[in-house]
Amino acid sequence: MKHCCYTLLFCFFISTSCFAQTTPFDNNVYRHEIKSVEFYNSKKAASFPAIDLGSNETVTLGFDDLSGGSRTFNYTIQHCDATWNPSRLSPAEYLESFIDDRLNDYTYSSGTFQKYTHYEVKIPNRNIIPKISGNYILKVYEDGDQSKLILTRRLYVVGKRVSVSANIIASNMVSARRTNQKVNFTVEYSGLPVQNPNTDIRVFLMQNARPETGIMNSKPTYIRGTQLVYNDVNINDFAGRNEFRHFDTRSLKLNSERISKIYKDTANTVMLLGDPNRNLPNYILLYDNDGKFFILNQDGNDPRRDADYAHMYFSLAANKADTEGTAYIVGQFNDYKLDDRSKLTFDSRGRWYTDLLLKQGVYDYQYVxxxxxxxxxxxxxxxxxxxxxxxDYQLLVYYRQTGSRYEQLVGYSLLNTAKQ
Structure with missing residues (x-):
């Protein structure tokens, strides 16, 4: 399987149609009043939402409803294959318990300008328990009607049956050695009854938990006993990109590093310092959270209910006019979606700007x-x-047994360029 590194470098979305559409099998928010969606392994905030099948691990889903009051939200999970197509299984085949459940854990905001209701649930629980490993899409919907989707999140349930070893090196392509990171890895599958390693196993690799950067490895470079080796010079070559930009609004009482001004009236307004174009000849070391965000409030006791919202104003000196194209702002906080909500506006001073309503915390972001x-x-x-x-790189190993109607997720490994 061959991939052009220049395609990865200059186009991490397949086409502009990718950000014009949404599907019910991706991370999406379908209502404008739903904000601050968090979904992570409960052991660590903002972590990758993967759990081991049959373990005590859970994932935590949390979100705010800015419409106020309480509403009837239900949720369920649906099994999918490695490319997020629904599996040909009935719910009874992949769920041990009920088909869906009501989201009953909610609390009202306290002491904030912006009123909201915070909802939270942990999965698995006594009502929703996955029976088999694989990809699952978590759906939250209103009034028990799945056509009234509120949000969807991708969940990874791992039944570990393989081991993975990997390393990250500079690109094998001379022209990309200063920009690209290449991942080589080996999958040991002796614990699986594999008839044809070239078709029974495939591996998905993505950078910083962003599916749009992902590469599906359908065939290994070569087979060595019960090891599948993926190290062809033309595969798994990723643009290194740059560290994310960030801002900190854990406190709205004083200016942090990236804050220019804070205004308080009937709402909170935060003016960020202007952002420059960072496409420079050489790398500059900055610390980031690989695109993540964290809801935090230094001035309160529980950020789930006492962290406030603020209108965050961003401005970008892109050195590009609107006649050339359009700038967008993305991060995990908006699922890296390119849409009207993430689109920046060009002004008469030659800068791009936008304002976003965001809850207090620490945020990574970048411009596209x-x-x-x-x-x-x-x-x-x-x-x-x-x-x-x-x-970070997330490596997911999928296995479809001969004659099976679904794909199992049999291996997961988290790689990091600085921790090899």
Missing amino acids: WVSNATKKPDDTILEGNYFETEN
Whole structure:
């Protein structure tokens, strides 16, 4: 399976149609009043939402409803294959318990300008328990009607049956050695009854938990006993990109590093310092959270209910006019979606700007440029691209037994460029 590193470098979305559409099998928010969606392994906030099958591990889902009051939200999980198509299984085949459940754990905001209701649930629980490993889509919907979707999240349930070893090196392509990171890995599958390793196992690899950057490895480079080796010079070559930008609003009483001004009236307004174009010749070390965000409030007791919202004003000196293209702001906080809500506006002073309503906390973000000429998103034009960038890589191993109607998730490994 061959991939052009330049395609990965300049277009991490397949086409502009990717950000014009949403599907019920991706991370999506379907209502404008739903904010601050968190979904992570309960052991650590903002972590990858993967849990071991049959263990005591859970994932935590939390979100705010800014419409106020309480509403009837239900949720369920649905089994999917490695490419997020629904499996040909009935709920009874992948769930040990009920088909769905009501979301009963909620609390009202306290002492905030913006009133909201915070909802939270942990999965598995006594009502929703996955029976088999694999990809699951978590659906939250209103009034027991799945056509009234509120949000969806991707969940990974791992039944570990393989082991993985991996290393991250500079690209084998001379022209990309200063910008790209190549992942080589080996899957040991002696614990599986594999008839054809070239078709029974496939491996999905993504950077910083972003499916749009992912590469599906359908065939190994070669087979060595019960080991599948993936190290062809042309595969798993990722743009290193750059460290994320960030801001800190854990306190709205004083300015932090990236805050210019804070205004308080009937709402909170925060003006951030202007952002420059960071596409520079050389890498500059910055510490980031690989695109994540954390809901935090230094001035309260429980950020789930006493962290306030603020209108965050961003401005970008892109050195590009609106006749050339459009700038977008993305991060885990908005599922990296390129849409009207993440689109920046060009002003008469030659800068791009937008304001977002965000809950207090620490946020990573970056800018994406969509050229009018190519219509393709590019997250390196405004941010830069460097081999030295610290990145996480999530490696997921899928297995379909001969004659089976579903794919199992039999291995998961978290890699990091700085921890090899």
